[in-house]
Amino acid sequence: MPSDQRQVPAVLRWIMRATGRRVTPDDIRAVELQPGERRLDWGRTDRGEPVVATDLGLHLPGRERLDWPDVERAGWQRPELTLTMVSELEGSGPRLMLRLAEEGDLPQAVRTQVTASIGWAAHYRLASAGDGQGGVRVVGRRRSGVDDLVWQLVYDRGTDSDDPIVRAEAEQMLADARRTVG
Numbered sequence: 700m701p702s703d704q705r706q707v708p709a710v711l712r713w714i715m716r717a718t719g720r721r722v723t724p725d726d727i728r729a730v731e732l733q734p735g736e737r738r739l740d741w742g743r744t745d746r747g748e749p750v751v752a753t754d755l756g757l758h759l760p761g762r763e764r765l766d767w768p769d770v771e772r773a774g775w776q777r778p779e780l781t782l783t784m785v786s787e788l789e790g791s792g793p794r795l796m797l798r799l800a801e802e803g804d805l806p807q808a809v810r811t812q813v814t815a816s817i818g819w820a821a822h823y824r825l826a827s828a829g830d831g832q833g834g835v836r837v838v839g840r841r842r843s844g845v846d847d848l849v850w851q852l853v854y855d856r857g858t859d860s861d862d863p864i865v866r867a868e869a870e871q872m873l874a875d876a877r878r879t880v881g
Contacts, residue, residue, distance in 0.1 A: 721803055727751060730758050742805035745798040752808040755843050767816035768840035768849060775806035787860060789853050816840050818848045819880050827868045833858030835869040837876045
């Protein structure tokens, strides 16, 4: 039996198994959280380092917490958890790949939190994008400690976001979304 489980009384281990919950090891509990931040799930990298999902973000080995609104998408294909960071061009943000040796429900918790950080999203075709194939996604994300949604434009691949006419049309769609949503 792993040493972190020997420290937990047998009755508590039985209850945890019966309810489908895992005993939280000391090294996972040692990951520093902000006051009020709640641990949702955890895992370990293939090097044994703790990875902790909270209601605010993902605590990674050797890094600051990665906040959920900064993640565009999360993918899981055992043993790799892939996170794509938000950028102005869809899918072009930096990618972070974690090889997990122990995942529990961490991948599902990550996906749920990334999805929950999106308060509003809509995709629009941009008439000014030349061939009419260009588009933009207007996204309002929830950020902890901020009452209003934090808005962003994410352009489709192949859309010239440097074109001032395209950008003006996208900005108008963003302004309309802000008025609609509040």
